[in-house]
Amino acid sequence: MIIDLLTYLLRFVLLLLIQLLVVNNIELNTYINPYIYPLFILTLPVNTKPWHVVCISFVIGMAMDTFSSTPGLHMAATTFMGYLRIYFLRFAATKEDFESRISPTLSKKGPAWFLFYAFVLLFFHHLLLFYFEVYGFSEFFRTFFRVFLSTIFSVLLIGLGQILFYRVANKTNG
Amino acid sequence: MRNLIFFLYKYYTFILFFFLEVMSLVILYRYNNYQRASFLNYTGGMASKFYESVNSASNYLSLRRINDSLMYENARLRAQQLNAYYQNGFTLSSIVDTVYKQQYQYISANIVNNSINKRNNYITIDKGRLHGIETDMGVIGSNGVVGIVTSVSDHYATIRSALNSNTKISAMVKKNGAFGSLEWNGDNPRVSSLLHVNKHVPVEIGDEIVTNNYSTLFPVGIPIGTIKEKTLEAEDNFYALDVALFTDFNTLKTVYVIRNILKDEQKNLENNLKGDH
Numbered sequence: 001m002i003i004d005l006l007t008y009l010l011r012f013v014l015l016l017l018i019q020l021l022v023v024n025n026i027e028l029n030t031y032i033n034p035y036i037y038p039l040f041i042l043t044l045p046v047n048t049k050p051w052h053v054v055c056i057s058f059v060i061g062m063a064m065d066t067f068s069s070t071p072g073l074h075m076a077a078t079t080f081m082g083y084l085r086i087y088f089l090r091f092a093a094t095k096e097d098f099e100s101r102i103s104p105t106l107s108k109k110g111p112a113w114f115l116f117y118a119f120v121l122l123f124f125h126h127l128l129l130f131y132f133e134v135y136g137f138s139e140f141f142r143t144f145f146r147v148f149l150s151t152i153f154s155v156l157l158i159g160l161g162q163i164l165f166y167r168v169a170n171k172t173n174g
Numbered sequence: 175m176r177n178l179i180f181f182l183y184k185y186y187t188f189i190l191f192f193f194l195e196v197m198s199l200v201i202l203y204r205y206n207n208y209q210r211a212s213f214l215n216y217t218g219g220m221a222s223k224f225y226e227s228v229n230s231a232s233n234y235l236s237l238r239r240i241n242d243s244l245m246y247e248n249a250r251l252r253a254q255q256l257n258a259y260y261q262n263g264f265t266l267s268s269i270v271d272t273v274y275k276q277q278y279q280y281i282s283a284n285i286v287n288n289s290i291n292k293r294n295n296y297i298t299i300d301k302g303r304l305h306g307i308e309t310d311m312g313v314i315g316s317n318g319v320v321g322i323v324t325s326v327s328d329h330y331a332t333i334r335s336a337l338n339s340n341t342k343i344s345a346m347v348k349k350n351g352a353f354g355s356l357e358w359n360g361d362n363p364r365v366s367s368l369l370h371v372n373k374h375v376p377v378e379i380g381d382e383i384v385t386n387n388y389s390t391l392f393p394v395g396i397p398i399g400t401i402k403e404k405t406l407e408a409e410d411n412f413y414a415l416d417v418a419l420f421t422d423f424n425t426l427k428t429v430y431v432i433r434n435i436l437k438d439e440q441k442n443l444e445n446n447l448k449g450d451h
Contacts, residue, residue, distance in 0.1 A: 021228060027424065030291045030360055050187040058194045067221045069296060069332060072202030079198055083191040133293050134339065135206050142360065143293070 012060065015040050020067055023157065031146045034154040036161070037064060038125050041082050042118055043103045046093050050086045057082025070133070077129040081121050088120060106162035118158055123151045222298050222330040225287035233284075233427065240427045247316040278393050279433040281305055286330070290337055290363040290423045297321060297333040299429060307331045312391035312432040318420035319343060319356075319398045320429050322391060331431070337363055337423055345398055346386040347377050353386050356398060356417065363423055365402060368415040377401060383417050390437040 019037040026034065041057050048056075061078035065071055089097075092113070093104065106114040126147045134143050182189065233240070283299040301307055303326050313320045313333050321335040322343075334341050337358050345368055346353040352375035354368040368383055381401045385392040403416040 024289065027291050027363075030293070030363060033291055051190050054187060054191045054194060058198070061198070067224065069221060069298070071205040072198045072200070075198035076195060076202055079191065079194045083187075083195075086187065130293070132202060139293075139360065146293075 012040055012063075016060075016063055016067070019064070024068075031149045032153050033130075033146070033150045034157050035122075035126065035129070035150070036154060036157050038078060038081060038122060038154075039118075039158050039161070041078065041085060042121060042158075043105050044085075045101050045103050046089055046097050047101045053082045053085060054079060057085075073129065073132050076132055077125045080128055081125040084124055085121055088117065092117065106159065111159070114162070115155060115159055118155045119151065122154050122158075123147070126151045126154070222286055222300070222327075225298060226300055229284075229286045236425070236427065239425060243316050243425075244428070277434060277436050279306075279435065280430040281307060281433060282428060282430050283307075283331075285427055285429060288335075288423065288426060290335075293360045294339055295335045295337040295363075295423070296324070297335050297426075297429075299331050299333060299431070300329065301431065302327050302329045302331050304328050306433060307431050308433075310391070311434070312389075312396075313429050314392070314396055314432065315421045315426050315429050317397070317422070319385060319392065319396055320421055320423075320426065323431060333429075335423060336366060336419070336421070343392075343398075344386055344388040345383050347371070347375070347401075348382040348384045348395070350375055350377075351386070352377060353388065354413075354415070356383070364419055366399065366417050366419055368401075368417050369407070369412070371413040371415055373406070373411055373413055377404060377413065377415065379404065383415070390434050390440050392432060 015037050019035065023034055023036050026032075037060065040060055041053065044053060044056065057078040058075060061075035064074035064078070068074070089104070097104070097109075102108045104114065104117060109117070130143050130147045130150070131137070137143075281301060283301040283305075285297055286300050287296075287298040289295045289297075297313075297320070299313075307323060307326050309323050309326055311323045313323060319336055321333040321338070321341060323331050324334045325332050336343065336356065339358065339360065341356075341358065343356040344353065345356045352371050354371040356366055356368050358366045371377065379401050383398045383401065385394060385396040385398065387394040397420050399417040399419040401415050402418040404413050405416075406412070407414045
């Protein structure tokens with residue numbers, strides 16, 4: 001139990017560091033701002049208590065806000081995403097998933113399922129994030145374009161990361 | 175009562191979500207409307223310290239570039255020194271004390287965190303209140319305008335960079351003084367727009383854009399960029415000029431914060447005027 005907690009804490013810190021030090025410095029153009037730190041919320045075990053998910057989402061948003069000096073911005077987006085995850089899994093995860101307490105990752109659920117899952121949740125996360133950042137609908141289509149491109153790029157990065165870690169995990173197992 | 179408890183029990187996740195979401199939105203709303211005034215104070219500069227330590231490592235990699243830009247700037251400043259000019263008359267040196275009174279002071283600072291690709295970009299620097307920095311001071315780099323100070327803690331300050339939807343900088347075309355408002359549309363970090371420039375003033379592509387003296391933030395004539403393209407605004411009476419910025423925000427490492435000694439005097443005078451109406 002303690003080991004589990006420490007693993008999650010380590011993953012939390014690691015993801016935040018990757019986001020802040022690596023991904024935030026990918027500066028392709030102003031329409032592509034990928035965010036990979038929500039991966040932490042995506043890969044929480046399916047049977048995590050709903051209110052835990054919401055609280056964890058809120059905390060990770062708060063951590064992100066502290067380091068990007070954007071009070072409330074990431075909090076609002078991640079909390080919403082965490083809540084949405086509960087309903088998504090209620091429909092998209094099978095009974096066996098809940099019984100075997102798996103984490104919804106690419107290796108466990110297959111690429112198609114996982115990428116769709118990541119895309120839907122990240123899309124809503126980015127939607128809230130970018131519109132709240134502009135703080136209005138004055139640049140509606142431009143912001144929407146930014147949401148769309150960034151989501152695709154985030155999903156791509158997360159997918160790649162999952163494949164890499166999946167490989168590593170396989171090798172260490174075999 | 176039992177129904178209420180049952181209701182709370184059944185929907186506790188939703189209630190929790192609702193509570194946290196509303197809380198984040200309230201925080202978001204507050205800071206957006208009060209110009210993020212003191213967020214830096216709440217986080218105690220923790221994030222700034224983090225970025226500073228990361229930066230002290232990564233700065234070694236760009237020392238050459240930093241040196242180059244500083245040397246370039248030194249050369250330019252040397253050319254402006256008094257001894258670089260041929261003296262045409264004798265009056266200057268005797269009356270310099272009464273004619274010239276210092277209005278602007280410059281505080282140099284290193285950038286510890288910067289972004290260029292967000293819609294609203296902010297820069298964090300390693301100087302703060304203890305070094306004399308206050309909110310609403312102008313900030314320039316060695317090539318030109320950078321932004322405006324928005325919040326200050328004891329050792330750090332955040333700057334709303336020119337690449338931000340809330341930054342509006344008063345600027346003019348250098349050769350004829352046609353003025354407008356410099357705003358960034360979020361497309362390209364190398365290009366900003368000078369809006370509301372009177373159509374009847376002749377402007378050409380390639381003309382230099384500099385700051386004007388309408389605001390108290392910048393001295394007159396700080397370079398901003400050159401005109402890249404001109405288009406008519408919707409009402410047809412004004413130009414919107416695309417300005418290629420001199421400042422490369424991507425490689426920016428050092429900046430100067432401008433302290434306007436006469437700012438309070440000017441502001442007070444202008445506020446008195448408003449009271450008259």
